[in-house]
Amino acid sequence: MKYRAATIKDIAQALRLSTSTVSRALRDSHEISAATKQLVLEHAARLNYHPNPIALSLKEKKSRSIGVIVSEIANSFFSQTINGIESVANEKGYTVIISQSHESFEKEVRTLQYLASRSIDGLLISVSSATKDLTHLKALHQFGFPIVFFDRIIEDIATHKVMVDNFQGAYNATMHLLQQGYRHIACITNSAHLSITRERVAGYMAALEKHGIQPQPALIKYCFHGGMLLPEVTDAVNQLIKLKHKPDAIFATSDKLTTGCMRALKKAKVAIPKEMALTGFSNSDLIELLHAPIPVVRQPAFEMGQVATELLLQLIESKRPVKEFETRVLHSELLIPSK
Amino acid sequence: MKYRAATIKDIAQALRLSTSTVSRALRDSHEISAATKQLVLEHAARLNYHPNPIALSLKEKKSRSIGVIVSEIANSFFSQTINGIESVANEKGYTVIISQSHESFEKEVRTLQYLASRSIDGLLISVSSATKDLTHLKALHQFGFPIVFFDRIIEDIATHKVMVDNFQGAYNATMHLLQQGYRHIACITNSAHLSITRERVAGYMAALEKHGIQPQPALIKYCFHGGMLLPEVTDAVNQLIKLKHKPDAIFATSDKLTTGCMRALKKAKVAIPKEMALTGFSNSDLIELLHAPIPVVRQPAFEMGQVATELLLQLIESKRPVKEFETRVLHSELLIPSK
DNA sequence: TTTATTTACGCAATCGTTCCCGGAAAAATC
DNA sequence: GATTTTTCCGGGAACGATTGCGTAAATAAA
Numbered sequence: 001m002k003y004r005a006a007t008i009k010d011i012a013q014a015l016r017l018s019t020s021t022v023s024r025a026l027r028d029s030h031e032i033s034a035a036t037k038q039l040v041l042e043h044a045a046r047l048n049y050h051p052n053p054i055a056l057s058l059k060e061k062k063s064r065s066i067g068v069i070v071s072e073i074a075n076s077f078f079s080q081t082i083n084g085i086e087s088v089a090n091e092k093g094y095t096v097i098i099s100q101s102h103e104s105f106e107k108e109v110r111t112l113q114y115l116a117s118r119s120i121d122g123l124l125i126s127v128s129s130a131t132k133d134l135t136h137l138k139a140l141h142q143f144g145f146p147i148v149f150f151d152r153i154i155e156d157i158a159t160h161k162v163m164v165d166n167f168q169g170a171y172n173a174t175m176h177l178l179q180q181g182y183r184h185i186a187c188i189t190n191s192a193h194l195s196i197t198r199e200r201v202a203g204y205m206a207a208l209e210k211h212g213i214q215p216q217p218a219l220i221k222y223c224f225h226g227g228m229l230l231p232e233v234t235d236a237v238n239q240l241i242k243l244k245h246k247p248d249a250i251f252a253t254s255d256k257l258t259t260g261c262m263r264a265l266k267k268a269k270v271a272i273p274k275e276m277a278l279t280g281f282s283n284s285d286l287i288e289l290l291h292a293p294i295p296v297v298r299q300p301a302f303e304m305g306q307v308a309t310e311l312l313l314q315l316i317e318s319k320r321p322v323k324e325f326e327t328r329v330l331h332s333e334l335l336i337p338s339k
Numbered sequence: 340m341k342y343r344a345a346t347i348k349d350i351a352q353a354l355r356l357s358t359s360t361v362s363r364a365l366r367d368s369h370e371i372s373a374a375t376k377q378l379v380l381e382h383a384a385r386l387n388y389h390p391n392p393i394a395l396s397l398k399e400k401k402s403r404s405i406g407v408i409v410s411e412i413a414n415s416f417f418s419q420t421i422n423g424i425e426s427v428a429n430e431k432g433y434t435v436i437i438s439q440s441h442e443s444f445e446k447e448v449r450t451l452q453y454l455a456s457r458s459i460d461g462l463l464i465s466v467s468s469a470t471k472d473l474t475h476l477k478a479l480h481q482f483g484f485p486i487v488f489f490d491r492i493i494e495d496i497a498t499h500k501v502m503v504d505n506f507q508g509a510y511n512a513t514m515h516l517l518q519q520g521y522r523h524i525a526c527i528t529n530s531a532h533l534s535i536t537r538e539r540v541a542g543y544m545a546a547l548e549k550h551g552i553q554p555q556p557a558l559i560k561y562c563f564h565g566g567m568l569l570p571e572v573t574d575a576v577n578q579l580i581k582l583k584h585k586p587d588a589i590f591a592t593s594d595k596l597t598t599g600c601m602r603a604l605k606k607a608k609v610a611i612p613k614e615m616a617l618t619g620f621s622n623s624d625l626i627e628l629l630h631a632p633i634p635v636v637r638q639p640a641f642e643m644g645q646v647a648t649e650l651l652l653q654l655i656e657s658k659r660p661v662k663e664f665e666t667r668v669l670h671s672e673l674l675i676p677s678k
Numbered sequence: 679t680t681t682a683t684t685t686a687c688g689c690a691a692t693c694g695t696t697c698c699c700g701g702a703a704a705a706a707t708c
Numbered sequence: 709g710a711t712t713t714t715t716c717c718g719g720g721a722a723c724g725a726t727t728g729c730g731t732a733a734a735t736a737a738a
Contacts, residue, residue, distance in 0.1 A: 005458075007724055018688045023726060031686060050456055054396045055724035058693045063393060065457075073421060079413035086439070095457055098437055100425070117389050118434055119344075262628050286623065289601050291630045346694055357718045362696060370716060394694035397723050 006047035015039055026051075057119070065095040066312060067115035069125045071103045071226065077255050077283040077301050078126070081150065084305020085124060092313055094121075101128040103228040109136045122146035122316045124308050127154060129191045129226030146315035150308040151299075153195045153327075160311040161327040162304055166196050169297040169332035170203030173279045174251050176295055176334060178211050182249035182277050186219040186240050188233065188261060189253040190226045197222070200253040200281070219247055227256030230263065237264035241276070249273075252280030258296065259284065266291075281332075293337035300330050345386035354378055365390075396458070404434040405651060406454035408464040410442045410565065416594050416622040416640050417465070420489065423644025424463060431652055433460075440467040442567040448475045461485035461655045463647050466493060468530045468565030485654035489647040490638075492534045492666075499650040500666040501643055505535050508636040508671035509542030512618045513590050515634055515673060517550050521588035521616050525558040525579050527572065527600060528592040529565045536561070539592040539620070558586055566595030569602065576603035580615070588612075591619030597635065598623065605630075620671075632676035639669050 008026075012019045017036070025032045025040035026049075032040075043049075057063045068085055070078040082098060089096045097120060101108035108128045113136075115123065123140070125147065134154060141147055141157050150162040177185055187204050190197045205215040221236035240247055252258040258280030262272065270276045272292035282296040307328050315322055347365070351358045356375070364371045364379035365388075371379075382388075396402045407424055409417040421437060428435045436459060440447035447467045452475075454462065462479070464486065473493060480486055480496050489501040516524055526543050529536040544554040560575035579586055591597040597619030601611065609615045611631035621635040646667050654661055 008726095009724075019725075020689080020727075021687055023724095024687090027726085033686060036686080052397075052458065052724050053456060054393055054402060054458055055693090056726085057393045058391075058397050058695095058723090059725060059727095061693070072418075073412055074415060074418035076413060079411075079418060082412060083439070090453070095436055097434055100422070114429070118392055259625060259628065266628065284625065286598060286625045286629070289598065289605065289630060290625070290628050291632075293630075347696095348694075358695080359697075359719080360717055362694095363717085366696085372716060375716080391694050394723090395696085397693090397725095398695055398697095400723075 005052065006044075006049040007052065008049075010047060011040060011043050011049060015043055062121050062316075063095075063119045064093060065097055065118075065120050066122045066124060066309070066316075067118075067120040068096055068098045069101055069108060069111055069115070069123070069127075070098070071126065071128055071228070072100050073098060075255055076285065077151075077281075077299060080283055080301035081126075081305040081308075084302040084307075085309045086305075087302075088306050088309040088313070094313070101131075103129045103226045105130040105133070112136050112140070116140065116145075122148070122312045124148050124150060124312055126151040127194070129194060129228070130224065132191075132193050144321060146312060148308050148312040148315065150304055151196065155195060158325055160308075160315065160325050162308040162311065162330070163195070163327070164299045164304070164330045164332040166199035166332075167203040167206070169281065169299075169334070170200035170251070170253065171207045172203075172332075172334045173281075173295065173297050174204045174207035175210070176336070177249045177251065177277055177279055178207060178213075180249075180277065183211075183213065184219070184245065184247045185213075185249045185251055186221070186247035187251045187253065188221045188223065188236050188240075188257050188280075190222070190257070191224045192222050194226075197253065204251055204253075218243065223257060223260075226254065227260040230260055233257060233260030234264040234267065237261055238268065241268060241270060247276070249277035249279070252278070254280070255282045255284060258282045258294075262290070262292070262294075287335070288337060295334060295336045298333045298335050300332070304330055344391065345383075345388040346391065347388075349386060350379060350382050350388060354382055401460050401655075402434075402458045403432060404436055404457075404459050405461045405463060405648070405655075406457075406459040407435055407437045408440055408447060408450055408454070408462070408466075409437070410465065410467055410567070411439050412437060414594055415624065416490075416620075416638060419622055419640035420465075420644040420647075423641035423646075424648045425644075426641075427645050427648035427652070433652070440470075442468045442565050444469040444472070451475050451479070455479065455484075461487070461651045463487050463489060463651055465490040466533070468533060468567070469563065471532050483660060485651060487647050487651040487654065489643055490535065494534060497664055499647075499654065499664050501647040501650065501669070502534070502666070503638045503643070503669045503671040505538035505671075506542040506545070508620065508638075508673070509539035509590070509592065510546045511542075511671075511673045512620075512634065512636050513543045513546035514549070515675070516588045516590065516616060516618055517546060517552075519616065522550075522552065523558075523584065523586045524552075524588045524590055525560070525586035526590045526592065527560045527562065527575050527579075527596050527619075529561070529596070530563045531561050533565075536592065543590055543592075557582065562596060562599075565593060566599040569599055572596060572599030573603040573606065576600055577607060580607060580609060586615070588616035588618070591617070593619070594621045594623060597621045597633075601629070601631070601633075626674070627676060634673060634675045637672045637674050639671070643669055 008019050008022050012022045022040050025037045073079050086096050099111040148160045153161040153163055189201055208215050223232045225232055227233050250261055252261050272278050279295045283301050287296055347358050347361050351361045361379050364376045412418050425435050438450040487499045492500040492502055528540055547554050562571045564571055566572050589600055591600050611617050618634045622640050626635055
């Protein structure tokens with residue numbers, strides 16, 4: 001017994017009306033008499049009629065769904081962002097289709113093609129750590145397809161963008177280490193072509209220079225896979241602790257890297273913060289429960305998701321092509337563990 | 340300049356063929372000559388033609404998308420499960436639409452209605468902690484709508500189910516505590532009407548009885564919101580530590596509850612495991628980095644997602660209504676921290 | 679009473695695709 | 709050379725809903 005949803009035709013036949021009349025009655029058109037409207041409405045309720053969204057999509061040429069691509073949802077920052085995205089999207093009647101790139105360029109391209117083929121109305125994306133080539137995004141963007149970048153943005157593409165004050169967040173975190181007396185501070189960061197990498201490393205360097213310390217390239221380690229592959233982080237950390245002039249602190253520029261460092265240091269039996277201080281960006285809510293509760297830069301992830309979605313829907317629902325784009329910068333917060 | 344995807348009509352017009360011919364050529368029908376096929380295929384490639392999934396959905400009466408409802412994705416167990424779900428679904432050409440109930444019954448019902456209105460082909464659900472009334476699920480199920488339960492299953496509804504050996508997992512964890520010498524073990528668990536609650540509490544009790552210990556109702560605390568609301572857990576823990584005969588260990592039956600206990604104990608300044616031992620179900624990968632690395636019961640979340648999806652797709656793609664259902668029980672694992 | 683206007687509804691096209699039917703031309707058979 | 713069979717392709721309906729246009733009947737205005 002296969003379930004068949006009631007259609008407008010069912011109502012029309014039962015009431016000996018045309019489908020047009022039923023359609024108009026349901027949409028409360030002025031050219032339908034009150035009596036007919038009532039009849040239709042009652043019968044629709046009885047049949048538990050709901051307009052078929054697929055038929056509507058076909059006609060309207062929009063699916064009322066938006067795609068989201070993040071590196072992985074098993075990451076506090078992104079899962080919190082997604083919550084923000086859903087809160088806004090669902091309220092406006094949009095479905096959210098979430099996909100993960102797992103920090104792989106190929107996966108990102110494939111996933112993007114897939115989403116495009118599912119005819120989403122717009123895209124929210126935080127590009128993968130491995131994304132250097134932008135043709136897949138530029139091609140879509142040139143067609144006038146609505147895209148909003150968040151977190152890891154692409155400067156090259158003219159559209160709305162949402163991020164935090166990456167420079168300031170990194171600056172504050174590094175400054176905090178300096179104030180604690182650490183002077184030889186290393187930085188473990190994402191792949192070099194990511195916007196967040198550039199900005200956060202710049203903030204880190206600025207803090208050092210403010211203290212008259214010359215940043216050293218040997219102390220900056222780039223992880224191409226953004227900590228997705230643990231060995232990458234472990235190697236970076238191991239190289240640092242084997243240095244003749246070993247750093248006394250590490251600043252990690254993202255969630256996965258921060259916890260990756262903790263793992264690596266634990267494995268190498270380096271005590272935090274005694275032998276090596278640590279700080280970094282993280283939205284994990286387990287930080288306070290950790291063996292070494294470190295100071296972290298927390299991003300307003302939920303809010304970021306909300307803002308990005310609002311901007312995207314604005315783009316989608318705009319009648320005329322939008323020519324003026326905004327870049328929203330939210331504030332990060334340095335969370336210092338209570339003693 | 341609005342982007343308009345190439346359609347079969349565009350190809351037909353350009354090649355002076357009918358849409359039927361183009362359609363057949365693309366599907367490699369035997370009644371189209373090789374020459375025409377080649378022509379069509381080439382032109383399709385040039386226009387970057389992709390069949391419109393919405394039009395297909397309308398015709399086929401299936402959307403090739405499945406809905407997933409979990410309590411929240413910012414939960415290691417569920418995000419890992421979702422990864423498993425996506426891996427199978429995407430491979431089979433299905434889109435996954437993820438929704439969160441946030442452990443609220445109302446949200447679950449609303450979300451389910453929403454998914455149904457988006458005409459998903461099937462549903463994967465781990466019911467919310469607050470779900471007692473099952474009419475929303477039963478109604479859908481009676482229409483022959485494909486549903487597969489995972490993790491928190493509903494015994495009443497006859498369909499495929501996937502879960503872990505909850506009894507055994509709880510038994511093992513409790514037994515481990517007993518072997519360590521703890522005798523007065525409390526249990527903090529989800530709302531009483533959840534399948535996982537019943538089974539895990541039963542495992543806990545069985546282990547106690549095996550050691551000749553009579554389970555005490557006062558030591559079993561039910562959290563209706565499954566730890567979604569921290570005060571709920573904090574209250575439970577506080578009540579336990581204020582008992583005249585204070586327990587020496589706690590067994591928490593789920594991820595959120597386990598970390599909730601840690602928070603509560605930390606706040607109450609109760610040392611783990613010195614003053615109070617702790618163990619529980621958890622799939623968090625940060626456990627080993629915690630201040631007190633506790634033994635945890637780990638579920639094969641990814642695999643559970645895969646199996647559940649395979650069963651669901653089997654249900655969806657079956658020609659005849661399926662009458663025989665399976666309940667797959669996967670194995671959990673007790674992870675003991677290295678000293 | 680005649681004409682103009684409104685009211686209330688139906689017809690048919692449309693969105694992109696598939697598929698049943700029907701049929702002309704080419705090939706095969708007698 | 710006439711018939712049958714293939715081969716190859718087009719016409720048109722269908723999926724569910726919306727909407728511009730046409731129009732009969734009812735009402736209002738002249």
